[in-house]
Amino acid sequence: MKTEDKFLQDARRALDAAEQNxxxxxxxxxxxxxxxxxxxxxxxxxxxxxxxxLPVGGFATAGIAxxxxxxLWFSAPNGNFMQAGVGDIELLTAQENPDFxxxxxxxxxxxxxxxAV
Numbered sequence: 001m002k003t004e005d006k007f008l009q010d011a012r013r014a015l016d017a018a019e020q021n022x023x024x025x026x027x028x029x030x031x032x033x034x035x036x037x038x039x040x041x042x043x044x045x046x047x048x049x050x051x052x053x054l055p056v057g058g059f060a061t062a063g064i065a066x067x068x069x070x071x072l073w074f075s076a077p078n079g080n081f082m083q084a085g086v087g088d089i090e091l092l093t094a095q096e097n098p099d100f101x102x103x104x105x106x107x108x109x110x111x112x113x114x115x116a117v
Contacts, residue, residue, distance in 0.1 A: 022030075
């Protein structure tokens with residue numbers, strides 16, 4: 001803590017010394033900027049958002065998420081939500097050659113027919 005206080009004191013001394021050595025043009029520009037800021041007066045703080053907006057936004061987001069989940073759930077074949085789009089996801093994330101998937105229906109048929117082998 002003492003090193004931080006010493007640093008702040010040294011910084012304050014260095015800035016005060018630099019202030020004493022400013023040229024007249026810089027001092028005039030600083031005074032003009034200060035005068036302009038004072039003439040403009042204090043600005044109104046940014047309008048605060050109403051307190052009810054955050055909970056309403058949260059409930060709206062949760063409602064949308066539930067609606068999307070319900071649509072996915074009820075549009076899944078046989079109500080099997082977890083495997084509804086697995087085939088498509090496998091296609092998108094596969095590292096095999098894309099030519100393999102041109103015959104995908106044949107491979108699915110082959111998998112379903114035990115007598116085919």
